[in-house]
Amino acid sequence: MSTDVPETDDILVIEGLGKSYSGHVVLRDISFRVRKGEAVVLIGSSGSGKSTCLRCLNRLEEPTTGTITLTGTPITGPRVDLNSLRRRIGMVFQGIHLYPHKTALGNVTLALRKVLGLSAQEAEQRARIQLERVGLADKEGHYPSQLSGGQQQRVGIARAMALEPQVMLFDEPTSALDPELVGEVLTVMKRTKEAGMTMVVVTHEMQFAREVADRVIFLDKGTILANGTPEEILIRPEHPRIQEFLARTRS
């Protein structure tokens, strides 16, 4: 850690995280911290384990070894109340996964009503604020099938943000989008970061990583090859493996 920030500022602490499927090791000894308000971007080629790593953070994947804590509360371990933890961790998916039978507003209000127990009115009020933030106030009555991919993903962000999580996980949020729709989603993510949200982002958007990340982690074959500032990792990388990766993404 380059600056002297007290430990209590850690939102996520990942220590010795490992994951293997029936003998095949996907992640090995992953350790890093995410501090409050920080945006940490995970990069690496496909199969490097970055998505699996992210999915371990809210236990959509079950870590094989290691510990993860969210503001001091253990996430890993047998006696964890996963549902109450997950409402503190927002997630945005590559596949978006909006509920097709619900409108944009309905997508955002569902967890507000069922998890937080808000009344329909309170939930809608809160959902509208979020839809407004992602620039879709006028689309609240639209079904996902009536929205473009970029709009869908923005609803996905609103759905996760509405629960006011302590950290947001983005799993390649723009990888499934048409190139001309990527920008609007990245803009919303940038604004989310500027609003002070703590984020962990898996992405292939190097431009975004350079502009928004406080810290970039390069994963290779399931381990952390480098962890540093965007400057250190993306502009003056020392490791030949990273230089090679960046050269390929640029072309």
Add this chain to the structure above:
Amino acid sequence: MDQIIRYFFDFSLIAPYWPDILRGFSLTVVMSVLTVLIGIPLGLAIAIVRLYRIRSLNALIILYIDFFRSIPQIVLIILVYFALPYFGIVIDPFWATILALSIVLSAFAEEIFWAGINAVAKGQWEASRSTGMTFGQTLWFVILPQVVRISIPPLTNRAIGISKGTVLGSVIAVPELLNVTSSIQSNVANPTALTVGALLFVALFLPFVLFTRWLERAHATPR
């Protein structure tokens, strides 16, 4: 032509039997409705239990489904009516028919619901669970609404097919529509009663057939 009218459309002959026919018809309606009301929820319940993936239970469920999808309905009705009393369970022909048909429908319905559950993308579960919704909430508010939507056309088809099996109740003397009309036929030595029966069956089931046709069209057109 005259002969056809005399044999199949001589309504004067069956005039005294209208009350019997109507009673038979209403019994058919009640049996069909009860079969659907028991069979489909039972099928859904079994599909949900199967979702918990308890190995020994799932083996039983699959045995149940495969057995009751294979056995002819008439055989099951006879078994329920004539064999269950040996185990101390005596039920009247009306309920024996409904029980047998509901069980068969539940087995088919389970398969339809199960296929529907598996057709919903895994990401729907993940998205919902990632917001802190429980397994049950996710199932109820996210998955099942989508499953029901895709399951309704095949389910309606299957429900029609099996409800028509209420006529098989006649083998154990349930006075349903076919039973009534065929005894009238022998009484008056004229099959007009069967014509009436046929028309009433069509009147009962055709709306549902048309409903599935409409559903399929509605599903084929993108919103």
